[in-house]
Amino acid sequence: xxxxxxxxxxxxxxxxxxxxxxxxxxxxxxxxxxxxxxxxxxxxxxxxxxxxxxxxxxxxxxxxxxxxxxxxxxxxxxxxxxxxxxxxxxxxxxxxxxxxxxxxxxxxxxxxxxxxxxxxxxxxxxxxxxxxxxxxxxxxxxxxxxxxxxxxxxxxxxxxxxxxxxxxxxxxxxxxxxxxxxxxxxxxxxxxxxxx
Numbered sequence: 001x002x003x004x005x006x007x008x009x010x011x012x013x014x015x016x017x018x019x020x021x022x023x024x025x026x027x028x029x030x031x032x033x034x035x036x037x038x039x040x041x042x043x044x045x046x047x048x049x050x051x052x053x054x055x056x057x058x059x060x061x062x063x064x065x066x067x068x069x070x071x072x073x074x075x076x077x078x079x080x081x082x083x084x085x086x087x088x089x090x091x092x093x094x095x096x097x098x099x100x101x102x103x104x105x106x107x108x109x110x111x112x113x114x115x116x117x118x119x120x121x122x123x124x125x126x127x128x129x130x131x132x133x134x135x136x137x138x139x140x141x142x143x144x145x146x147x148x149x150x151x152x153x154x155x156x157x158x159x160x161x162x163x164x165x166x167x168x169x170x171x172x173x174x175x176x177x178x179x180x181x182x183x184x185x186x187x188x189x190x191x192x193x194x195x196x
Contacts (some may be wrong), residue, residue, distance in 0.1 A: 058110040072110040083120040090149045092127045
């Protein structure tokens, strides 16, 4: 019983220390290039979206898990639209022809959907690439008292990862293994074969 009590006190002590540290504010400058890291992450996600879109048969682009959900094509078009809309929160201007109300359902053809992903990726690269690290700290009071442009970029990245998971699930339900998973499985099998 004493060992249990001591263990619990130690855990509570560590948790309490962690809470105290978490409450402190860090006002130091980042020690890494936020722009480069954001672009690298977005580039990796973009590649996965396009690779997955290329792996999914064209006749599955209209597939949806239920009538009240997005189709595979609509998920990808939603991702493309959000690049314009989320970056718009910090003042980036979408092309004049972009209509956020209709964009998601505007294309269902595989090649056209992939083309839109590529166009909005170029927009994203240009927008984030045009920022300095100091721009990431630029306050955006309309989004909240401490909100800044870096928060907007972070929201874009987090949202892209969320929808990539959704797209992977859609693909797997339709029997499509993501290309990067196939590659990892192939390398693991080769490594296992070499160990014999």
